[in-house]
Amino acid sequence: MGRFAIRRLAGMVAVLFAVSVLTFLVFNVIPSSDPAQRMAGKNSTPQLVAGITEEWGFDESLPQQYLTMMGNIFGGEVISYEGRENVNERIVEGIPATFSLCIGAAVIWMFFGVLFGYLSAVRAGGLLDRVLTVVAIAGISMPAFWLAAIFLNYLTYQFELFPSGGYVELSADPLGWANHLILPWVTLAILYVGFYSRVLRSNMLDAMGEDYVRTARAKGLAERRVMTRHVLRNSLIPIVTLFGLDFGALLGGAILVEAIFNLNGIGQYAYESLRNLDLPPIMAIVLFGAFFVVLFNTLVDIAYAWLDPRIRLGSAAR
């Protein structure tokens, strides 16, 4: 298990390197115009362009340029020429809001996704299953921006139950923190609840036909134990994969929801930067997001090996 994890982590470093090279190529090499010119953005002056060329080494060889770019990004020296501010600082500032949003939403969607999926699989074909199917399809079909608008209109402006947005520090005011985040959490989670419950339902229905489930019944286990220990346990394995990928991608920026609820997180920063075509922060956020996608991919692999002994021993035993 340990060796397996180490191998996977080593693989992750290799993938991250490849991602950074790709990012470098996409932003600085493939477009035909002068990268310094594009980075300077609207405030472009000859002095600024010359300064950028100097700072990013755009007159040097490509490998050197790559190294300089990575040095700048990881050294925390990337400056947005548009907003005249340090990009890394802005990203670090955005982490609490983004992480609060994503982790909270993930807890909600995993809880309800698994609960609804389990209930509709166990009662497949029954009334509860049909109701949950409708709920799930509705959840999948509602676009986040529309749902957010509905929430804001009714729950915030009409009935004044929840604040319209903004982020409150958890350490400063835990209740305010949660109160401000409830609508964004629910908005973000609803799509995934629907999706996960459908996937889990069909996984469980497949698993119910497995021979080992018949064996479990033939042993004289109670139906609930058959469902939880055998059917649900084995059906959760693919859900873990999905979760790792979705969650990793979200940490790189839940752009829409952050922007709507004015959560000053990484997603909102990405949104601002995109609107201003401000390249340095976009580059940094792309790398930041890619890091989490790759990290969670790796964690999923490791979790998989922990959940499914066939993978763990199949590769380590030899």
Add this chain to the structure above:
Amino acid sequence: MSEPLLAIEGLRVGFRTEGGLVQAVDGVGFDLAAGEVLAIVGESGSGKSVTAQTILGLTRSPNARIEGSVRIAGRELLGASDAELQAVRGNRIAMVFQDPMTSFNPVYRIGDQLVEAIRAHRRGLGRDAARDLAVESLDAVGLPEAHRRAERYPHEFSGGMRQRAMIAMALALEPEVLIADEPTTALDVTVQAQILELLRRLHRERGLATILITHDLGVVAEVADRALVMHEGRIVERGSLDEVFYAPKDPYTRKLLGAVLRLDRAAPLRPARQAEPLLEVAGLVKHFPLKRGGLAIGRGADRVRAVDGVSFSVARGETLGLVGESGSGKSTLSRTLLQLLAPTSGSVRFESREIAGLSRRQMRPLRAEMQMVFQDPYASLNPRKRIGQIVAEPLRLHGRATGAELRRQAEELLERVGLAPEHYDRFPHEFSGGQRQRVGIARALSLRPKLIVADEPVSALDVSIRAQILALLADLQEEFGLTYVFVAHDIGVVRHVADRIAVMHEGRIVEQGPADRVCERPADPYTKSLLAAVPIPDPRESRARRASSAP
């Protein structure tokens, strides 16, 4: 007279389907006395497995309609509550299933799965005491180092070990009745012999009443006291083994007995073959590198020697039987012969021309000369294509015919293999296993090949269907002068179709020679053990063989 241990009366199980009610079990009744072994014999679809599962209330489809009576020691089980059934399952009546690969949950340790069964019924038993009982039970079925093995996961066990563990789980709570549903069908023949010996020993030592469900009359002759023959949901024959085997009253039983290919009977004489070799194989090797996960870094030592230096030749018009157990390399060899897998080294000569190492493009014209028939008639036909398209595809690909002519040739082929031209527009799922295998044969035949490699062509088929397909293959061989390489695990079948037999074991051919000689006077110890393990569907001979081999 006192109540028998298990009494089944007027059992009917029907399934509502779109096409109406399908009566899978249609009025089955029998008793099981303490300490007896009752075999239920039947082909697929006879209702034998549904009967077994219904006894334990495991027929759970909402579309099922179940009538009749199932009583254990006078207590009715049909219609009993979940809690009552749970108290009986695994505790008074235990069950062992066909496929030991899939019957354990892959994510839990074997020992934990036994403990779970034990603690479901002995609530008061502590974790450690339950574990001791589980290990004791694994030990009793002859699992070596049971204490250590209990900590292992199912995929770390071989098929035979898993089936032992399955039996241990069934017997841990000392049930009164054991239902074994095709317990050895998924196993190699030598492993089957061990499991049957285990069942006999457990029966001797514990006097356990057993219902053995099987399609294999050889298995019946080896272990049962009494037999029922099921056909289309009904019991058509019942009696002692001697009655059923030597004085069958029902025509279906007679047909079933007649269709069995016995290893201990010589095949009808076959005409002598021309000596000219069609296929010559010398020093053929196929190794697979082992992937080490993550980045694949080649390491010379880590390889599976699937085929490890094999030499033989097949004469024109001859049938070579290639026999081996799972993992012997016979399937890899058959694919390597046709260059579907590139050999690691060695030579394959077809009509004196070296084909090992030819490129795909160079092989293409030769593909028409050598075709393959696969084991699983369900998986080897594309479910979205019509039967006619499947048969015509090779003709179309090789540009042999187009349009109406293509259709005419395909229809002719269908007719030749015993299907009707009207079947052209149907889909594979509309056909039975035997019919699908006919389609597979028609496809292989379409280009008029010289060589057909048949990889377990009849092992997925029922006994009576098997005989028909083998007869078809023999007819086609006469008519078209075909040469067969017939790959199979069942040496009994191979003896009846092959001129010569080559026995494979661990990637090598350990013995080859004329079929009758190999079967009657085997020289290699592995061939001997393989032959000794084949159950003989003849209770008297089976008893005699056991008596002579008993220590």
